[in-house]
Amino acid sequence: MFRVENVTFRYGSVVALDNVSLHIQEGKRSALLGANGSGKSTLLRMLDGLCFPDSGAISFRGDTIDSLSLEDDKFAFAFRRRVGLVFQNPDVQLFNPTVFDEVAFGPLQMRWLKAEIRERVETTLKTLEITHLKDRPPHRLSGGEKKRVAIASVLVLDPEVLLLDEPTAALDPRSQNQIIDLLIGWGEGKKTVITATHDLGLVEDIADDCFLLQSGTLVAHGAPAGILENQTLLRSSNLIHEHRHSHPALGIHTHPHTHRT
Amino acid sequence: MRKPRTFIERTIGSLSDGLNFAALADDSARSGGMLQRVDPRVKVAGMLAMIVSVAVTHSLIAIAGMLLIAVFFAVVSQISLLDLARWVWMPVLFFTGCIALPAIFITPGARVYGPITAQGLRTASYLLLRAETAVSLSALLVLSTRWAHILKALRVLRLPVVFVVILGMTYRYLFLILETALDMFESRESRTVGVLEGTDRRRLATATVGVLLSKSYHLSADVHLAMQSRGFRGEVYMLDDFTMRGIDWCWLFLFSAVAMTVVWVGR
Numbered sequence: 001m002f003r004v005e006n007v008t009f010r011y012g013s014v015v016a017l018d019n020v021s022l023h024i025q026e027g028k029r030s031a032l033l034g035a036n037g038s039g040k041s042t043l044l045r046m047l048d049g050l051c052f053p054d055s056g057a058i059s060f061r062g063d064t065i066d067s068l069s070l071e072d073d074k075f076a077f078a079f080r081r082r083v084g085l086v087f088q089n090p091d092v093q094l095f096n097p098t099v100f101d102e103v104a105f106g107p108l109q110m111r112w113l114k115a116e117i118r119e120r121v122e123t124t125l126k127t128l129e130i131t132h133l134k135d136r137p138p139h140r141l142s143g144g145e146k147k148r149v150a151i152a153s154v155l156v157l158d159p160e161v162l163l164l165d166e167p168t169a170a171l172d173p174r175s176q177n178q179i180i181d182l183l184i185g186w187g188e189g190k191k192t193v194i195t196a197t198h199d200l201g202l203v204e205d206i207a208d209d210c211f212l213l214q215s216g217t218l219v220a221h222g223a224p225a226g227i228l229e230n231q232t233l234l235r236s237s238n239l240i241h242e243h244r245h246s247h248p249a250l251g252i253h254t255h256p257h258t259h260r261t
Numbered sequence: 262m263r264k265p266r267t268f269i270e271r272t273i274g275s276l277s278d279g280l281n282f283a284a285l286a287d288d289s290a291r292s293g294g295m296l297q298r299v300d301p302r303v304k305v306a307g308m309l310a311m312i313v314s315v316a317v318t319h320s321l322i323a324i325a326g327m328l329l330i331a332v333f334f335a336v337v338s339q340i341s342l343l344d345l346a347r348w349v350w351m352p353v354l355f356f357t358g359c360i361a362l363p364a365i366f367i368t369p370g371a372r373v374y375g376p377i378t379a380q381g382l383r384t385a386s387y388l389l390l391r392a393e394t395a396v397s398l399s400a401l402l403v404l405s406t407r408w409a410h411i412l413k414a415l416r417v418l419r420l421p422v423v424f425v426v427i428l429g430m431t432y433r434y435l436f437l438i439l440e441t442a443l444d445m446f447e448s449r450e451s452r453t454v455g456v457l458e459g460t461d462r463r464r465l466a467t468a469t470v471g472v473l474l475s476k477s478y479h480l481s482a483d484v485h486l487a488m489q490s491r492g493f494r495g496e497v498y499m500l501d502d503f504t505m506r507g508i509d510w511c512w513l514f515l516f517s518a519v520a521m522t523v524v525w526v527g528r
Contacts (some may be wrong), residue, residue: 137409
């Protein structure tokens, strides 16, 4: 579905992605793993056509995604309809006066009929169990509620591909579980979901396929089980660490924090 | 005796007050008072007509009458007169009073007491009453209407959609910036012992402005990307979901009649 070929991207003199190549298959759930600054968010933004490689190429179903192709209205609308991105910081995504307007923003840009927009928005709010928030302004939502609204604002378009940037970051455990359950159930598990995360505890629940990034370079690719068992690789990627804690019987001791039982 | 508040405490207080007023306005707009049930477009058009009538009328009695009507609307709309006094009447009295006060003495005319002239008193009264009434009517609109509805209702004044959207986004992100500023000042206060010198206060204020500007710049870039991601191509669209009922037409007639009466009385 997505092909990333020899992509390099720099922010000024800082290399965010260095000659990255990968293939994301349709209908699969993929995880982009990596520590902060490893290039996950940049790659997600490129997959959503929000920034473009300095060198290399990205294609979606055979069509090159670049500034030129997205200048074409027909292609741009079709692409935006098919691919949705949920940003890490929900505040950047909630720019409308109310939750209802926020969820309706995407369909309005797609110029759907207003009656259809109202119906789709109501259905989406109900699915995400946030109907009671529909008249609320974004500044009066909790962190978990903001995240759900941000997800709703993308899911209302029923995209074929969902890109998620740290979907559970800074959420309490209950909100995290609600969002994971929602993502697992979305599209009956048949849609393409690409999640950027450094939370290894999530990976086996949300991904069939993992790509591990380290300082902008793709260092591993494979099934979650294989990646999560490679402790040397995870340690060198800053994804696991020596965990120091105390047990009543043993006192303070350390061991690798791996998220594996 | 309470210690005088420091620069940081005063700034935190001001930021909190701003956020509190917005929360108060939102809660008030959601209560089930009389004005809250009126169509927002009627309220925007009606309040505007009444404000214009206050500005053009030449009768102090007519302006005072309009202020009484505003007080009546506040009472039947469950808007606290205490809040109105705190947020509207007192600040307007202070700021307009500062401007109006010299007029009492410098306007030529018949002296009534020392250097105070009758014409000066009249001019100052006009200025004060007009300001108090106009701001009270504006406050009634804000306190009885959700911000989102005010924005959409502005379309009735033929404001371009793009202007309305920019206004909405400005208001939305003002909160985020205010909250960020509040966090910054609170974190600074937690690490500050004693009173800051003038130089340090200025340094803190300019550093905060700089950081907020930088954050706003990055935020605006990300917001634009988030808009693009959901199909924004430079054109903005809105859902207008108001319907005029019979009672709304009655309100429109009432607002217009009051405005015209005020103009007629003070012609």
